[in-house]
Amino acid sequence: MMPLMRMKEAAEYTGLHPNTLRKYIDRGLIKGVRIGTHRFVEKTELDRIMGRLPSPEDNTAIIYARVSTRKQAEYLKRQRERLIDYCKNKGLKIVDIIEDIGSGLNERRRGLKKLLKLIREGKAKKVVVEYEDRLARFGLGYLKEIFDDYGVELVVVNQESKSPEEELVKDLIAIVTSFSGRIYGKRGAKRIIQTIKEESVHV
Template sequence: MKKLLRIREASQILGVSVSTLRRWEKEGKLKPIRVGKERRYDYDKLMEFLGQASDNAVAIYGRVSSADQKKDLERQIEFLRKQVEGKYEKIYEIKDIASGIKEGRKGLLKLIELAKLKKIKAIYITYPDRLTRFGYQYFEEFFNALGVEVISVDGKDMKEPEKELVKDLIEILTSFAGRLYGLRANKIKKAIEELKNE
């Protein structure tokens, strides 16, 4: 039995407005099924449509750890733009200002959403550690399973400074210190302060 969706549900899946869906209907781009006066969209047909839409769409993703590295972030994005310009019809530009070990980064979640909705065929990054500091192969396998290739372009000058790695290490130590509920916390805090001073 076909799964039929209302126009609002279909618009959310496709990531477009209801008015865009109505316009596409007039253009013959995506035809709904009429149930009385209401429109219904076949879920499987929407998935096919998303697959077609992703044939020539990619995402470029840049990340830095802190706001004082915004210039580095813009350099990453500009470098990636040059890698993809003229090759694809649609390019999503996704950015994060957050540690590479932080969960729930808005940009990373957006990449996952685009991949799940089959809106992109590839993700371009300058280096694997831009996507994640740890577990890159798991992320790569996850995106591949969704039909999305992760392409790491050698950014050379885009390589991050060592201080970003230190910030990630501090975040890891701070996280573990919190989990120890005070056990040897003073020693760990002292080590973090020493690391910051270094």
């Protein structure tokens, strides 16, 4: 485990106000550790934000690929291969390849968490995805802000979203289930979901 510093020590080490460091932790800009009622920060995290660690090369890249279900394993494999080919053709140095299986609405995806961890650690200068919605269906703006804060560029190979219809329907159903259940009750939500499924067949 890396050496931990209390907030007061971290403030003295960096010259930043403790409240500023707390804001950085809350925004995910640096990784904090809570032990009991006290917050700690790894010394390497402080070194990184103060520019004391060597910066990664400009051509370093992390590949991120995602599908919604395990049934799409073959599509995930092809997605990964296309991204690898893209990086090779562009002369990018691949430092990690992250694959996720889960909805683009799920912000707790294991792969997404790993990606953000690598970004915080300064492992690469670019994140390469096939489509924007591979990274997230909603809230992409917040992720881009985090990338910008760490000087990381999001590279989208294809600007036009072409996600499989089945996946789009599944995500739409997840949204409807969450909100219409509160407004119309469970029965109303079920009727709306059934309508979405029936209409999607004719699209």
